[in-house]
Amino acid sequence: MTHTNASASDYAVSTHGLCKRYGRDTALDQVGLRVPDGAVYVLVGVNGAGKSTLFKLLMNLERPDAGTAEVFGLDTGRAGSEVRAQVGYVPDRQDAPYRSMTSARLLRHAAAFYPKWDHAYADHLTHALGVPPQQRVGGLSKGETRRLQLVLALAHRPPLLLLDEPTDGLDPVVRRRALALLAEHLADAPTTVLMSTHHVHEVESLADHVGVLRDGRLVAQMTREELRRTVRSYQLEVPDGWAPGELHAVELRRSSAGRDVRCTLVGEEQQVTQRLTASGARVRQVSTLALEDAALAFLSEDAS
Amino acid sequence: MTTTQELQGADGRTQRERPPVPRLRDVLRAQLRATGFALRVPVVLAAAFAVLATLNVVLGVISRDGVTNIHAEPSPLPGFIGALLPLAVWAREEHFGAGFLWTLPVDRRRHALIKVLAGWLWMMGGVALYALWLLVLALVSGGEVLPVESLMILSAPGRPSSPVDPALLQTVQWAPGLLIWAVPFAMATATYLCGSALVLGIHRPLRWVVGAVIVFAVASTAAHLASPLLGLGWLEGAPESVVSRLFEGRYGLEALITLRTWSLDTRATLTTGEVVQIWSAVPDLHEWVIAAALWTGAGLLALWAAASRHRERRA
Amino acid sequence: MLVTLDSRDDRPLYLQIVDQVRRALLDGTLRAEDPLPSVRELAGELVVNPRTVSQAYRELEGEGVIYIRRGQGTFVAPNIHPDRRERRPLVRGVAERALIEARRNGLGVEELVTMIRELAAEDGGERSPSTTAVRSGEEGGAA
Numbered sequence: 001m002t003h004t005n006a007s008a009s010d011y012a013v014s015t016h017g018l019c020k021r022y023g024r025d026t027a028l029d030q031v032g033l034r035v036p037d038g039a040v041y042v043l044v045g046v047n048g049a050g051k052s053t054l055f056k057l058l059m060n061l062e063r064p065d066a067g068t069a070e071v072f073g074l075d076t077g078r079a080g081s082e083v084r085a086q087v088g089y090v091p092d093r094q095d096a097p098y099r100s101m102t103s104a105r106l107l108r109h110a111a112a113f114y115p116k117w118d119h120a121y122a123d124h125l126t127h128a129l130g131v132p133p134q135q136r137v138g139g140l141s142k143g144e145t146r147r148l149q150l151v152l153a154l155a156h157r158p159p160l161l162l163l164d165e166p167t168d169g170l171d172p173v174v175r176r177r178a179l180a181l182l183a184e185h186l187a188d189a190p191t192t193v194l195m196s197t198h199h200v201h202e203v204e205s206l207a208d209h210v211g212v213l214r215d216g217r218l219v220a221q222m223t224r225e226e227l228r229r230t231v232r233s234y235q236l237e238v239p240d241g242w243a244p245g246e247l248h249a250v251e252l253r254r255s256s257a258g259r260d261v262r263c264t265l266v267g268e269e270q271q272v273t274q275r276l277t278a279s280g281a282r283v284r285q286v287s288t289l290a291l292e293d294a295a296l297a298f299l300s301e302d303a304s
Numbered sequence: 305m306t307t308t309q310e311l312q313g314a315d316g317r318t319q320r321e322r323p324p325v326p327r328l329r330d331v332l333r334a335q336l337r338a339t340g341f342a343l344r345v346p347v348v349l350a351a352a353f354a355v356l357a358t359l360n361v362v363l364g365v366i367s368r369d370g371v372t373n374i375h376a377e378p379s380p381l382p383g384f385i386g387a388l389l390p391l392a393v394w395a396r397e398e399h400f401g402a403g404f405l406w407t408l409p410v411d412r413r414r415h416a417l418i419k420v421l422a423g424w425l426w427m428m429g430g431v432a433l434y435a436l437w438l439l440v441l442a443l444v445s446g447g448e449v450l451p452v453e454s455l456m457i458l459s460a461p462g463r464p465s466s467p468v469d470p471a472l473l474q475t476v477q478w479a480p481g482l483l484i485w486a487v488p489f490a491m492a493t494a495t496y497l498c499g500s501a502l503v504l505g506i507h508r509p510l511r512w513v514v515g516a517v518i519v520f521a522v523a524s525t526a527a528h529l530a531s532p533l534l535g536l537g538w539l540e541g542a543p544e545s546v547v548s549r550l551f552e553g554r555y556g557l558e559a560l561i562t563l564r565t566w567s568l569d570t571r572a573t574l575t576t577g578e579v580v581q582i583w584s585a586v587p588d589l590h591e592w593v594i595a596a597a598l599w600t601g602a603g604l605l606a607l608w609a610a611a612s613r614h615r616e617r618r619a
Numbered sequence: 620m621l622v623t624l625d626s627r628d629d630r631p632l633y634l635q636i637v638d639q640v641r642r643a644l645l646d647g648t649l650r651a652e653d654p655l656p657s658v659r660e661l662a663g664e665l666v667v668n669p670r671t672v673s674q675a676y677r678e679l680e681g682e683g684v685i686y687i688r689r690g691q692g693t694f695v696a697p698n699i700h701p702d703r704r705e706r707r708p709l710v711r712g713v714a715e716r717a718l719i720e721a722r723r724n725g726l727g728v729e730e731l732v733t734m735i736r737e738l739a740a741e742d743g744g745e746r747s748p749s750t751t752a753v754r755s756g757e758e759g760g761a762a
Contacts, residue, residue: 061402080616085409097404112334187659187669205667
């Protein structure tokens with residue numbers, strides 16, 4: 001096997017210099033996403049950071065202005081239909097199609113497009129998520145529509161799930177049930193997940209990869225372990241007039257009260273501590289951050 | 305139960321089959337079902353209309369003790385239905401933007417054409433029922449199935465001066481034969497293709513239709529005003545002649561949906577005081593075949609162009 | 620067996636699961652040849668990545684604490700006898716966390732040990748921590 005073959009198949013999703021503009025607005029800027037096969041990759045970013053655009057480009061629903069994207073080694077622009085056959089997609093929009101069909105009829109319709117559709121599993125999901133099968137799609141509540149979209153995405157057991165805010169509009173109980181079903185889904189068959197969510201803490205124990213999108217740029221991308229190891233909160237006691245100096249480059253967030261300074265810094269703990277000590281600060285405590293706090297640190301105002 | 309083992313396998317390089325794209329025949333079947341579902345309201349309306357029309361005909365037959373013949377002048381109804389049906393087929397479909405249809409694993413241009421095909425198959429079924437309905441009415445009432453019409457033709461060329469001298473008229477037998485049964489199918493197909501191209505290719509087709517009418521009115525007025533000023537005599541009425549060729553010409557829209565029976569005959573008063581239909585010529589089925597072929601061809605080209613707006617690949 | 624994860628716990632999730640299984644063995648909630656929940660069940664229940672669960676099970680399997688019977692599931696090893704040696708990693712973990720917490724608050728080791736002794740004396744030693752754990756563990760197992 002040649003090197004290129006190996007690297008292409010190691011990633012479920014990989015993009016190279018992906019750019020997308022809408023008029024003057026830059027939605028995506030040189031995005032190089034790498035989602036390893038089998039990963040649960042969580043994409044973090046504020047609204048308008050480009051998450052939904054990225055999903056649409058991967059589905060070939062829109063065309064990039066520059067760059068390429070591959071899903072399991074298939075170019076999304078050249079093999080759009082083949083790519084979509086690998087994907088279960090929950091779109092950002094929360095309106096279901098064919099409003100006059102019942103949920104059951106819509107599911108039967110969708111089943112025709114996926115030869116691997118698992119009818120029994122679709123029934124199980126419909127039941128577990130509480131989607132009323134005989135209700136017209138147009139009469140479903142926002143949350144019920146979202147649940148129906150989840151069934152549509154999962155029921156053909158695709159190797160890749162693209163979930164754009166999958167738990168948006170769901171109440172907390174259903175959110176947890178949906179994520180539990182997702183965990184079981186992952187146990188049943190090898191599946192790669194790329195998801196965006198506003199509720200990062202909920203996927204804390206599911207995610208093993210994290211990417212942070214900020215103004216269309218992917219400012220951080222690493223494994224959960226790497227994030228835990230290299231993004232930590234340092235509590236310092238500093239002398240009067242202390243300046244962080246070169247540490248500024250790795251600083252994500254800082255708050256201070258008198259001589260107590262708390263800051264979030266990027267880097268191996270040992271090296272960061274050495275540099276802090278050299279700058280005259282005394283490190284009183286170092287603590288790891290929850291996934292959400294670590295990811296959000298990249299979005300704080302101080303982050304460069 | 306044994307997921308530990310399975311996951312160990314998943315942690316290493318997984319050798320799995322790629323999920324296949326659906327077979328086109330399954331896509332067509334699914335779209336036939338979905339389109340049929342989308343068309344159920346128009347179908348119910350059509351059925352109600354058919355019942356009323358049947359009642360009307362039956363009552364007429366009973367009261368006047370008459371028969372229902374198949375007429376050589378075809379009804380333009382299939383043509384109108386063909387033109388409007390694409391609106392119903394695509395009504396629930398968000399075909400511009402990231403609609404559900406486009407998230408399915410089918411090449412988008414192909415998918416659009418399959419959906420058009422599904423609508424066409426339903427329409428052909430509908431037209432067949434319509435033809436059958438006519439046939440049954442004619443047979444049951446003891447009428448003619450293959451029409452033969454007696455047309456009064458003005459033997460002298462030019463427009464008939466009113467009142468018309470009956471001596472100038474000549475009666476001709478017109479028997480279009482079996483081909484007359486192909487007319488509703490072909491006209492519906494041609495108008496359906498053109499309508500589909502319009503609906504699929506442009507964002508808001510109704511606005512474009514209204515816009516085209518406005519553009520025509522403005523152009524016509526401008527030509528009328530400008531031709532004496534510029535000294536260009538041919539400009540006067542040029543927009544009208546283009547449009548009339550499109551609609552009433554030898555291969556125009558009217559030829560397609562009425563065999564020109566609208567433009568060829570006029571009502572005239574004879575010197576005897578009788579009012580009759582006078583034809584300037586016998587409708588020509590060969591010309592109609594060419595008109596149908598032209599409109600169908602144009603519709604196919606336009607449809608291909610419209611569907612190509614939704615293609616996957618980057619240019 | 621009732622596994623609960625603590626989001627404030629700094630350790631990797633799979634180690635938390637490993638520890639909870641060890642604890643269940645010590646307090647008797649889990650005994651030899653008992654079945655463990657499948658990876659799928661536990662992943663769904665805890666909403667964790669199934670890989671985390673299988674990593675924990677692999678770790679336990681490597682230690683000989685559990686074994687996998689093909690097509691039937693995961694079971695506690697037949698010859699498991701929780702003894703002093705098994706308790707050691709658990710005690711160590713508890714002590715480590717207490718020590719970290721003490722340092723975080725600027726307390727010394729001696730102060731901490733003294734206070735633990737005092738508290739235990741106040742309790743009177745009637746409700747030993749281990750019996751409490753057994754009771755709650757059994758409730759959990761039945762649920």
